[in-house]
Amino acid sequence: xxxxxxxxxxxxxxxxxxxxxxxxxxxxxxxxxxxxxxxxxxxxxxxxxxxxxxxxxxxxxxxxxxxxxxxxxxxxxxxxxxxxxxxxxxxxxxxxxxxxxxxxxxxxxxxxxxxxxxxxxxxxxxxxxxxxxxxxxxxxxxxxxxxxxxxxxxxxxxxxxxxxxxxxxxxxxxxxxxxxxxxxxxxxxxxxxxxxxxxxxxxxxxxxxxxxxxxxxxxxxxxxxxxxxxxxxxxxxxxxxxxxxxxxxxxxxxxxxxxxxxxxxxxxxxxxxxxxxxxxxxxxxxxxxxxxxxxxxxxxxxxxxxxxxxxxxxxxxxxxxxxxxxxxxxxxxxxxxxxxxxxxxxxxxxxxxxxxxxxxxxxxxxxxxxxxxxxxxxxxxxxxxxxxxxxxxxxxxxxxxxxxxxxxxxxxxxxxxxxxxxxxxxxxxxxxxxxxxxxxxxxxxxxxxxxxxxxxxxxxxxxxxxxxxxxxxxxxxxxxxxxxxxxxxxxxxxxxxxxxxxxxxxxxxxxxxxxxxxxxxxxxxxxxxxxxxxxxxxxxxxxxxxxxxxxxxxxxxxxxxxxxxxxxxxxxxxxxxxxxxxxxxxxxxxxxxxxxxxxxxxxxxxxxxxxxxxxxxxxxxxxxxxxxxxxxxxxxxxxxxxxxxxxxxxxxxxxxxxxxxxxxxxxxxxxxxxxxxxxxxxxxxxxxxxxxxxxxxxxxxxxxxxxxxxxxxxxxxxxxxxxxxxxxxxxxxxxxxxxxxxxxxxxxxxxx
Amino acid sequence: xxxxxxxxxxxxxxxxxxxxxxxxxxxxxxxxxxxxxxxxxxxxxxxxxxxxxxxxxxxxxxxxxxxxxxxxxxxxxxxxxxxxxxxxxxxxxxxxxxxxxxxxxxxxxxxxxxxxxxxxxxxxxxxxxxxxxxxxxxxxxxxxxxxxxxxxxxxxxxxxxxxxxx
Amino acid sequence: xxxxxxxxxxxxxxxxxxxxxxxxxxxxxxxxxxxxxxxxxxxxxxxxxxxxxxxxxxxxxxxxxxxxxxxxxxxxxxxxx
Ligand code: FES
Ligand code: FES
Numbered sequence: 001x002x003x004x005x006x007x008x009x010x011x012x013x014x015x016x017x018x019x020x021x022x023x024x025x026x027x028x029x030x031x032x033x034x035x036x037x038x039x040x041x042x043x044x045x046x047x048x049x050x051x052x053x054x055x056x057x058x059x060x061x062x063x064x065x066x067x068x069x070x071x072x073x074x075x076x077x078x079x080x081x082x083x084x085x086x087x088x089x090x091x092x093x094x095x096x097x098x099x100x101x102x103x104x105x106x107x108x109x110x111x112x113x114x115x116x117x118x119x120x121x122x123x124x125x126x127x128x129x130x131x132x133x134x135x136x137x138x139x140x141x142x143x144x145x146x147x148x149x150x151x152x153x154x155x156x157x158x159x160x161x162x163x164x165x166x167x168x169x170x171x172x173x174x175x176x177x178x179x180x181x182x183x184x185x186x187x188x189x190x191x192x193x194x195x196x197x198x199x200x201x202x203x204x205x206x207x208x209x210x211x212x213x214x215x216x217x218x219x220x221x222x223x224x225x226x227x228x229x230x231x232x233x234x235x236x237x238x239x240x241x242x243x244x245x246x247x248x249x250x251x252x253x254x255x256x257x258x259x260x261x262x263x264x265x266x267x268x269x270x271x272x273x274x275x276x277x278x279x280x281x282x283x284x285x286x287x288x289x290x291x292x293x294x295x296x297x298x299x300x301x302x303x304x305x306x307x308x309x310x311x312x313x314x315x316x317x318x319x320x321x322x323x324x325x326x327x328x329x330x331x332x333x334x335x336x337x338x339x340x341x342x343x344x345x346x347x348x349x350x351x352x353x354x355x356x357x358x359x360x361x362x363x364x365x366x367x368x369x370x371x372x373x374x375x376x377x378x379x380x381x382x383x384x385x386x387x388x389x390x391x392x393x394x395x396x397x398x399x400x401x402x403x404x405x406x407x408x409x410x411x412x413x414x415x416x417x418x419x420x421x422x423x424x425x426x427x428x429x430x431x432x433x434x435x436x437x438x439x440x441x442x443x444x445x446x447x448x449x450x451x452x453x454x455x456x457x458x459x460x461x462x463x464x465x466x467x468x469x470x471x472x473x474x475x476x477x478x479x480x481x482x483x484x485x486x487x488x489x490x491x492x493x494x495x496x497x498x499x500x501x502x503x504x505x506x507x508x509x510x511x512x513x514x515x516x517x518x519x520x521x522x523x524x525x526x527x528x529x530x531x532x533x534x535x536x537x538x539x540x541x542x543x544x545x546x547x548x549x550x551x552x553x554x555x556x557x558x559x560x561x562x563x564x565x566x567x568x569x570x571x572x573x574x575x576x577x578x579x580x581x582x583x584x585x586x587x588x589x590x591x592x593x594x595x596x597x598x599x600x601x602x603x604x605x606x607x608x609x610x611x612x613x614x615x616x617x618x619x620x621x622x623x624x625x626x627x628x629x630x631x632x633x634x635x636x637x638x639x640x641x642x643x644x645x646x647x648x649x650x651x652x653x654x655x656x657x658x659x660x661x662x663x664x665x666x667x668x669x670x671x672x673x674x675x676x677x678x679x680x681x682x683x684x685x686x687x688x689x690x691x692x693x694x695x696x697x698x699x700x701x702x703x704x705x706x707x708x709x710x711x712x713x714x715x716x717x718x719x720x721x722x723x724x725x726x727x728x729x730x731x732x733x734x735x736x737x738x739x740x741x742x743x744x745x746x747x748x749x750x751x752x
Numbered sequence: 753x754x755x756x757x758x759x760x761x762x763x764x765x766x767x768x769x770x771x772x773x774x775x776x777x778x779x780x781x782x783x784x785x786x787x788x789x790x791x792x793x794x795x796x797x798x799x800x801x802x803x804x805x806x807x808x809x810x811x812x813x814x815x816x817x818x819x820x821x822x823x824x825x826x827x828x829x830x831x832x833x834x835x836x837x838x839x840x841x842x843x844x845x846x847x848x849x850x851x852x853x854x855x856x857x858x859x860x861x862x863x864x865x866x867x868x869x870x871x872x873x874x875x876x877x878x879x880x881x882x883x884x885x886x887x888x889x890x891x892x893x894x895x896x897x898x899x900x901x902x903x904x905x906x907x908x909x910x911x912x913x914x915x916x917x918x
Numbered sequence: 919x920x921x922x923x924x925x926x927x928x929x930x931x932x933x934x935x936x937x938x939x940x941x942x943x944x945x946x947x948x949x950x951x952x953x954x955x956x957x958x959x960x961x962x963x964x965x966x967x968x969x970x971x972x973x974x975x976x977x978x979x980x981x982x983x984x985x986x987x988x989x990x991x992x993x994x995x996x997x998x999x
Contacts, residue, residue: 015846022854023842025789025829029855032788081968121772180926207889209793209801210855216963259791259855260889291794336996415925415991416970454996482890502790521996605984606976643849643895650892651852678798678887686878686893703974 009493009500013643016486017505018257027257030213030229032203035284039068041277042121042287043270044113044127045297046105049139049363049671050152051458053103054738055713056113057131066118067126067436068281073102073112075276077245078217084239094332097502098366099272105134106154106331107155107363108672109296111269116277116285121384128164132232139363139671143305143326146172146362154361154729158333172361177341179355179413184677186351187320191311195389198307199381200737201330201720202664203300206370207655207683209215216274217284222246224275226253230268230480231261232518237510244275251275254509255479258519263369264299266518295676299368300665302335305376306344316395316403318350326358327380330366335359339454340374342414344382347423347609348404352467353413356714363671369520371652372453372713376720380738383449383721388734397725398431398446398611412607414454422635423450423609429695430611435631444617444628451610451634451718455710456521461514462531464492464539466594470581472496472503474532477516478524480507481714482651483644487525488532490640491706495536498580514599522710525640526701527602533705534598540582546590547578579713584660605701608714609720610634612653614722623746625727627657630719631693637701645711650692652715658684659716664739760821761832762787771818778802778813781828789829789858793887800886803859803866804828810866812885829858832865840910841865844903845896852890859886866898872908876901920988922948928992931959945979946971948990968995 019576021027058070079096117123138152154210161175214228233253284635309318327335342356390397433612465473485505493500544558547565562575615629632649755770793799802813805827919939942948952958969979970991
């Protein structure tokens with residue numbers, strides 16, 4: 001934007017509208033709702049990682065006193081194959097089979113049956129009475145094993161997509177993708193220097209603190225009401241309807257407050273089960289996963305294996321980049337290999353690249369989106385190798401990136417030309433940052449890395465209602481996962497010219513909000529924000545009409561400023577400005593209540609770039625790495641509520657640091673996860689982390705009225721490589737597999 | 753199995769309830785007494801979302817047996833604000849935007865209050881170690897720590913003023 | 919004339935042409951014209967595809983306007999966390 005914009009509310013840091021309820025324990029999350037007559041559902045989970053279900057016998061459990069319903073896969077309707085569209089792009093048939101196994105169990109923890117009983121304890125006890133006969137198969141637990149010629153096959157009907165000619169035999173490789181530009185061989189010929197390496201990352205979990213929870217109740221007419229913790233209640237409605245073969249309009253989904261999701265709560269697990277149990281029992285059914293189930297049966301992110309090769313001239317100019325990457329999808333196809341492949345080289349201008357990617361099924365839970373799905377794994381590989389390249393060239397790593405950084409007008413690796421983006425600005429800020437230049441001590445190291453995420457737009461709806469005293473209600477359909485009510489209120493206040501305190505924001509259920517895509521893709525402040533702004537503009541135009549009618553002027557003779565209708569400059573009218581409150585108070589006489597609305601399919605979500613600086617201290621005796629400084633720099637387009645933008649940067653950094661240093665699923669040879677609890681799957685705690693410094697760059701996204709680009713996902717992308725590069729700097733050896741656990745670091749130090 | 757009868761005080765009010773011998777305090781608070789402000793993140797003592805005060809001790813209510821609270825006083829998040837006034841800790845967390853999803857927040861409020869009662873002016877690392885049992889996946893802890901430092905200063909100042917003769 | 923760029927995975931549908939010029943004012947019209955030139959591509963460009971028109975990515979394109987000098991790129995829809 002050329003002219004500086006002076007905002008009155010945007011860019012301030014008020015207390016969020018839902019804050020008081022959240023600090024007093026009043027806010028109701030997924031597990032906090034109860035209904036009279038409610039019973040409790042629990043799931044029987046597979047004790048095997050890979051097996052054929054020969055028989056399930058529920059007859060004994062059904063006889064037990066206090067058991068109201070018992071179901072297995074046989075009690076669900078057949079669901080045919082079909083794309084889920086929307087966010088994840090998965091297949092409904094797979095979704096149904098993940099919710100309740102049909103003929104085969106595909107991971108340890110896969111749901112095979114469910115019961116509902118008077119108490120949760122009774123339901124858990126009753127699970128022992130369910131008899132399941134399995135034929136145990138070899139578990140396929142790694143990419144190498146799954147891609148091997150003689151691998152046990154998870155799905156005999158799966159033939160690798162994207163290879164020509166069509167394969168003759170089934171495979172665990174669901175699909176192969178390829179992106180290329182220029183002449184890769186020529187590109188490497190032009191290089192003065194070529195670096196090459198391969199990298200691996202483990203299976204990790206989103207680690208939201210609130211387990212999945214829901215409460216379902218269905219009436220005699222077959223109309224269901226579902227209360228649940230989700231990132232997108234419209235998607236829960238669609239998925240439940242599909243899996244249960246119900247009419248969409250017979251399911252009402254009320255989103256509870258949500259205790260974290262990070263992509264993991266865009267997926268449906270127990271909601272359709274609860275509806276079915278409720279239908280059979282005639283009672284409301286509550287289902288809450290325990291932490292063990294959350295780890296074993298919900299959302300991890302893909303383990304990955306990536307080989308990268310980069311060629312550059314001696315001045316740092318990149319001439320060629322190529323990679324081979326494979327992502328674990330878990331039990332069903334559909335990892336984030338596509339976005340991973342689309343973003344791996346995106347930060348850089350390079351005329352020649354070649355990217356080959358594989359989506360591979362293994363006997364682990366089906367992966368779910370995790371914040372910028374696919375990008376952290378992909379860019380960990382690219383950014384680690386860029387660091388090596390800088391070392392070989394004896395060039396400052398930020399300078400190397402500046403030489404090659406994409407900017408406005410450059411064609412992105414994934415296709416289109418960039419509009420205004422803030423990557424260069426982030427790099428410049430990093431270069432000047434005191435945390436980049438301060439002296440380090442012996443045993444300490446510093447690393448930098450860049451991050452990128454597309455961000456998405458998609459569909460959103462919003463209504464703005466003006467109360468009779470001029471206060472404002474904003475009604476929208478995105479569960480507030482990190483302060484988005486505050487952003488919506490700020491944008492409404494700014495647009496209407498009314499104080500922030502006079503605006504309330506309601507996250508309404510599927511019957512009271514217009515259709516809205518999930519809280520995900522960093523889209524809420526951008527897309528739903530845009531809907532809120534348009535709905536507020538709708539109010540303004542109505543308010544101007546009412547004022548014109550009141551003043552007996554033409555509509556185009558009225559202007560709107562600072563929350564008041566005023567005559568346009570030059571219009572000769574001896575009238576007092578009319579506030580929104582006065583217009584609202586008088587609305588009965590001028591045409592009825594003021595009701596604004598907007599719905600849209602938002603396009604032009606601005607790409608998000610970041611640069612992170614990690615500083616670590618490595619204890620050479622124990623191999624333990626401490627992050628002693630971390631700086632997250634990111635382009636937010638425009639920070640509507642800067643404190644919540646900083647919060648996204650800091651939270652993403654912490655998750656990325658965990659991914660780099662500690663977190664991983666550990667399996668035994670039978671495919672049983674060994675660390676399904678927070679004690680052993682160790683996410684960073686307060687004493688593990690330093691202060692996380694942030695710097696918000698603002699290069700306005702011209703597609704949004706206030707310049708917003710999404711910020712929620714990019715923050716997790718750069719930390720993996722930033723930390724890995726810092727450890728490399730500290731110990732003098734490159735470790736190419738995450739996590740950089742003490743034992744692995746120690747091994748590398750000793751081996752060096 | 754017969755249920756046990758327990759009398760205790762919860763947030764200053766006398767309370768009686770029946771519980772199973774193995775039932776956790778968290779379970780009774782949430783399911784029997786409808787005090788759902790205390791959250792469940794793990795039931796294994798690893799996340800701190802269920803933090804409550806038992807007499808003057810900070811405990812994980814998921815690891816505390818309900819029967820253990822016989823004759824004791826339990827303090828939960830619902831008892832922290834005073835009438836219609838937020839506790840300064842709650843206010844500080846809000847002003848510093850120290851919560852995103854907020855599911856960890858009740859546990860933090862209780863744990864921070866316990867900290868400042870023991871140690872009114874903790875150092876940054878004392879705060880970080882005291883709160884190491886409270887997991888937050890959203891914030892990266894930064895703003896929570898800043899909020900605690902800030903509110904500790906404020907409360908110390910207020911105490912000092914209150915202590916000075918008028 | 920708008921310039922339309924085809925990524926690798928669509929080359930099989932457009933006689934391996936990397937870029938073509940089309941005179942269209944909306945995405946719908948563009949797809950119609952392309953389908954005339956390359957029969958069968960219309961279906962591919964109407965299902966689960968995102969389009970970037972002058973750098974602005976749009977999911978489920980249909981009525982989006984296309985300018986005289988617009989650049990049009992097709993890409994896979996992006997999932998999100
Ligand atoms: S629920 Fe008690 S510590 Fe997690
Ligand atoms: S704010 Fe979400 S876990 Fe702390």
